[in-house]
Amino acid sequence: xxxxxxxxxxxxxxxxxxxxxxxxxxxxxxxxxxxxxxxxxxxxxxxxxxxxxxxxxxxxxxxxxxxxxxxxxxxxxxxxxxxxxxxxxxxxxxxxxxxxxxxxxxxxxxxxxxxxxxxxxxxxxxxxxxxxxxxxxxxxxxxxxxxxxxxxxxxxxxxxxxxxxxxxxxxxxxxxxxxxxxxxxxxxxxxxxxxxxxxxxxxxxxxxxxxxxxxxxxxxxxxxxxxxxxxxxxxxxxxxxxxxxxxxxxxxxxxxxxxxxxxxxxxxxxxxxxxxxxxxxxxxxxxxxxxxxxxxxxxxxxxxxxxxxxxxxxxxxxx
Ligand SMILES: NC(=O)c1ccc[n+]([C@@H]2O[C@H](COP(=O)([O-])OP(=O)(O)OC[C@H]3O[C@@H](n4cnc5c(N)ncnc54)[C@H](O)[C@@H]3O)[C@@H](O)[C@H]2O)c1
Numbered sequence: 001x002x003x004x005x006x007x008x009x010x011x012x013x014x015x016x017x018x019x020x021x022x023x024x025x026x027x028x029x030x031x032x033x034x035x036x037x038x039x040x041x042x043x044x045x046x047x048x049x050x051x052x053x054x055x056x057x058x059x060x061x062x063x064x065x066x067x068x069x070x071x072x073x074x075x076x077x078x079x080x081x082x083x084x085x086x087x088x089x090x091x092x093x094x095x096x097x098x099x100x101x102x103x104x105x106x107x108x109x110x111x112x113x114x115x116x117x118x119x120x121x122x123x124x125x126x127x128x129x130x131x132x133x134x135x136x137x138x139x140x141x142x143x144x145x146x147x148x149x150x151x152x153x154x155x156x157x158x159x160x161x162x163x164x165x166x167x168x169x170x171x172x173x174x175x176x177x178x179x180x181x182x183x184x185x186x187x188x189x190x191x192x193x194x195x196x197x198x199x200x201x202x203x204x205x206x207x208x209x210x211x212x213x214x215x216x217x218x219x220x221x222x223x224x225x226x227x228x229x230x231x232x233x234x235x236x237x238x239x240x241x242x243x244x245x246x247x248x249x250x251x252x253x254x255x256x257x258x259x260x261x262x263x264x265x266x267x268x269x270x271x272x273x274x275x276x277x278x279x280x281x282x283x284x285x286x287x288x289x290x291x292x293x294x295x296x297x298x299x300x301x302x303x304x305x306x307x308x309x310x311x312x313x314x315x316x317x318x319x
Contacts, residue, residue: 002026003232004077004119006062006110007084008049009033009042011188012125012179015221016081016228021052028075029057030068031084036091037189044316045186062106065113072117079232082110082124085155088190089129089278092152103155111166123231126160126176126242128217128283129153137250138286141178141242150278160242167240175231175238180246180285184221184305185312192216192253193309196260200268201319208253210275215250215282220300220308223247230294238293246285247298259303263310 003020007013008029017027029049033042049055056075060067062084071077086092086102107124114122131139132148148154156178163174183193199206227245251259261267275281290296300308313319 001078002028002076004028004030004071004075004080006030006080006082008057009046010083011186012182012221012224013083014045014049014186015184015225016083017049017055019225019229021049021054024054026054028071028077029055030060030062030071031057032061033059036086036088041186041189062109063101065109068109069113072113072119077117077119079121079235080110080114080119080123081228081232082107082122085125087152087188089150089152090276091190092150093278096151099151099155104158107159107162111162111172114172115166115170120171120173121232121235122163122172122174123228123235124159124163124174124176126178127153127156128178128180128244128246128285129280130157130160130178131280131283133280137282137284138248139244139284140286141244141289149280152278164240173235173238174240175235176242177227177231178242178244178285179224180217180219180244180283182219182221182224184309187221187309192256193260193306194313196257196268197264197310197313200260200264200266203269205269205271206257208257208270208272209279210281211272212254213281214253215284216253216256217246217248217250217283217285218256218302218305219245219247219298220305223298223300227290227294227296230296234294241293243290243294243296244285244287245290245296246283246287248285248287249301250282250284251302256302259306260310263307
């Protein structure tokens, strides 16, 4: 099979591309290698992928239709996994326009290109942030999500609506995956596990938001990849669906920090701060739909997953 993976130099895209290549598929990667976080990390991921003869790569911006179209004219694509996006809740308060470009224009370009070039099967990244300020946990897919509290969340919720339109009008098969705080080796430098590990090792204080009164349903990247693989496998049968991909085991922020401290054998200096605008205090996925329809079953618990991340971090940064 020929898979197009957008965001292939990103954290999740890199792991997915590796998995598809290991299973002997052909992977076409797309990424603009932007500098939202250190592009060296993106390039290092890409170098690993480029070792596979079944991997090809286009450096381009998906918000530019004409350059994106080349990928479709030059290749016969079977299925698409769309992970390219401007991620991050907090950054969407500082730089809203980039979210419009990458997450809205980029997504519409992809839908139009799939329609035009008759590619039928799409799996794309949504986010747990679409649940916004909903207090009731666990979050279930059929909850009404019309009150996002960040522009990032609004773009992800809008992607789900756009995908439905293309399913309805053009019979596109589209699965939207609401990822819950994904972590693991090669993880993102703007996320808590990376920031905390780095700061603790450098004897710098860590920022603990909402005075530590937060819970996150951290999900290990290999579990996310197994959910994406199952979705790619089943998308043509399922038509249009939305799934939560979480661990269904939320962790207190302070316990999370303790796990990192234990792994590093070092205490964190904590700076307690209020909840940041746009952020939600709790996330918790109900995963019964994904269990039933995708056979999804997360396996890695937080202690083991944090250990795997820290092993990678120490080796990669020689820290
Ligand atoms: N990591 C998480 O916890 C998490 C949670 C919920 C949703 N998601 C979503 O999952 C997807 C992958 O996330 P990730 O953690 O791997 O993030 P990431 O930032 O590491 O990967 C995204 C990649 O997309 C690329 N990209 C961004 N805008 C682009 C554009 N306009 N054109 C081409 N490439 C572009 C970036 O350069 C990056 O390499 C994203 O859609 C993100 O919103 C991630």
